[in-house]
Amino acid sequence: MPEGTADGIVIDKSSNTIHISRTYAAGVERAWWAWTDPKAIARWWGPQGWAATVYEMDVRPGGRWRFQIAPEDGSAAPVRSIATYKAVVAQAELRYDDEFADQAWQPDGTGTFPTAVTFVPAGTGCTVEVTAGFPDGRALQRAVELQMAEGYAEALDRLGDLLDAPHTGTPSPERETIMSDLRTVTSADGTAIAYQKTGSGPAIIVISNVAEDHTGVSGVAQALSGHFTVVSFDRRGRGASGDPQPYDPAREIDDIAALIDVAGGSAALTSGSGGCGLALDAASALGGKVTGLYLYEPPFIVDDSRAPAPADYLEHQEALIAAGKRSEAVEYFMTEMIGVPAEYIPAMKQDPSWDAMAKYAHTYAYDGRIMRGLQDGKPLPADRWSIEAPIAVAVGGNGEAFIRQAANALAALLPNATVLTLPDHDHSAFWMAPEPVAEQARAFLLG
Structure with a gap:
């Protein structure tokens, strides 16, 4: 039978899942932003007293979310994870497989934890529900002992601080204006x-x-x-x-x-x-x-009047994305399609715009089809x-x-x-x- 707590945590040993829900005054649109914008999620992800750093966030099926959480007082070692998105339904659902990672961003072998996040309108606000799955009862029990559920609950409480106090919790006025429209x-x-x-x-x-x-x-x-x-x-x-x-x-x-x-x-x-x-x-x-x-x-x-696109441009871009080489996909587009000299690329990579292009690198293949x-x-x-x-x-x-x-x-x-x-x-x-x-x-x- 599922075991519930006062924090809205349900531990279901029959399905090896932990389920947590929170209802917020903010609407679905804003909650979705907080879960899919790397600057926003870094402000609340993780339990109280822990700071999150997002290294990659590509919110699309097959895309990855790489992050680290670490105690602000240095009392424990940082924890790294890689989440691979399996389903993305805008402002409705996120599904991803979560894995702990080592310092080289390789899975540490402790298993994959399927996670589902749903966003449901609740009056003028919304309810966010998180269901974290575990491969077996032993893994679930270990998560319970490590107080993973309580960590999730604290993170969702921190999310409430961001969502319900927009004037003190938004990353930037410009971003909030865009999102609210x-x-x-x-x-x-x-x-x-x-x-x-x-x-x-x-x-x-x-x-x-x-x-x-x-x-x-x-x-x-x-x-x-x-x-x-x-x-x-x-x-x-x-x-x-x-x-x-x-x-x-x-x-x-x-x-x-x-x-x-x-x-x-x-x-x-x-x-x-x-x-x-x-x-x-x-x-x-x-x-x-x-x-x-x-x-x-x-x-x-x-x-x-200029060189044509490479005959295998589309296939090459798709192969780079499939291999997770998003920066290389940008470089290939810049050098082969735009004609940027190769010696300019290292300097271009230092500009923040390069990371923005890498985030959407899969769209080079999309437009390549068009x-x-x-x-x-x-x-x-x-x-x-x-x-x-x-x-x-x-x-x-x-x-x-x-x-x-x-x-x-x-x-x-x-x-x-x-x-x-x-x-x-x-x-x-x-x-x-x-x-x-x-x-x-x-x-x-x-x-």
Whole structure:
């Protein structure tokens, strides 16, 4: 029979599990953030008097969470663990297999502990339930003797301090503002897609680039919000959105369709660089739901004006991710696709942005699937897109020649496409110069 305690701990010897639940005044959205943001979870994870350090947190099926907890007074040795995510349902459920690790981050052989965390709305708040499993009764008894359940309970109490006292417990005002504005919509396959809606006027959906969530395009989204109702979102596999496997580019089109419904049934689309391939695919598939497109510097390679993508680019990226070599995946993208000289890479790795890209390194393969056939140094496929909405293909006046060649090729292929130039800007303008980009988009889409 399960044994309960006053702390809400249930020890079930029949299933070799420890179950703990807590109800908080904060909503599911905020609780999810606290469990999936590495800076947030470091503030509460572990029992009272212990400090947590997060070394890796890749919240997606197959992704890892590496962390250490250590007593603040140095009274005991640090404890290291590796959790491998098995299921991620945004703002609903996390499942992971937990293992203790040695100093070299290798499993120490004590076993794997399956853990499930669920997030359930409770009025205006939420209930978080944790169920930790153990391989056998002996392992469960050892956990009881080590007071693992009490440690979990203390950690969930510390979580309450963070959730229920936002003005004193949030990692940064900026992050809290972003999180409080996020909503979710359910895509056709049941995946939760997190999005943010700002501004007023005709709807426009901003599609982010590879290896970034919706915050990566926050500048252009804000600049557009003066004339549009702007929807920016976490593409699947990024931020607070789900990432069921296997990945299928068609599901990203379903996500955009769901967001168009949120926006009122029709919307323009905009993106920069690699996101332009998805924007075109979505516009072609969704027909009249898309009112127009503004594409900034699609990086298509249509001739010999630059080297094409490696023939095995996608397979190589997928192999790197499967091997857990996320930093190497970023390096491969930078050197082989962007053309960054190898000698620049060590300095780039010292910048915090490198870790952010490594977090989303799996998306290089995702976008590689979308961009397949568009970066081979050959003419664009004549039968891939059929779009009646007006299309602006913008290039920077200081941009590379192959980008302009691609823009002209796209305009020759699609009768409603117009090539525009953004003077005095280069490929980075969609992110670094959002105001002139937004103005050009507004002028084209709204006349």
